[in-house]
Amino acid sequence: MKKIIFLGALTLCSSMAMAADATKKPVSKWTCEDFLALDESFQPKAIYFAEGLNKKDKPVDAVMDVAGVEKIVPLVIQECQQAPKATFWSKIKSSWAKVKASL
Numbered sequence: 682m683k684k685i686i687f688l689g690a691l692t693l694c695s696s697m698a699m700a701a702d703a704t705k706k707p708v709s710k711w712t713c714e715d716f717l718a719l720d721e722s723f724q725p726k727a728i729y730f731a732e733g734l735n736k737k738d739k740p741v742d743a744v745m746d747v748a749g750v751e752k753i754v755p756l757v758i759q760e761c762q763q764a765p766k767a768t769f770w771s772k773i774k775s776s777w778a779k780v781k782a783s784l
Contacts, residue, residue, distance in 0.1 A: 711769035713761030725754045731773055752780050 706715065708731045719727055732750055756776040761769065 709770050712765065713767050713769055713772060714765040716757075716761055716769045716772075717765060724758060725751075728754050728757055728773060731769065749777070749780060753777060756780070 708727070711731075716724065716727060729750055732753075753773065753776040756779060757769075757772050760772045760776065761767070764772075
């Protein structure tokens with residue numbers, strides 16, 4: 682009986698680990714679909730995180746433009762809803778361009 686419980690737990694753990702590995706993807710490789718699949722409360726945090734990284738997933742700067750990122754959050758969400766197959770990274774960059782152009 683103990684062997685069956687142990688094997689069941691081992692199978693469960695290994696399948697959970699394999700599922701977690703399948704969903705790991707660097708932010709620079711996300712599509713808008715990946716972004717929109719996040720819980721709405723985490724979407725702004727994902728934008729903050731992505732904005733702080735370059736395409737090689739390395740930190741860009743120690744200072745974050747909080748006010749600027751807050752302005753692009755609704756723009757990125759709207760653009761991703763319109764084009765779910767587009768890259769998340771490109772939508773962040775195009776949203777920044779729109780915010781900078783309006784200044």
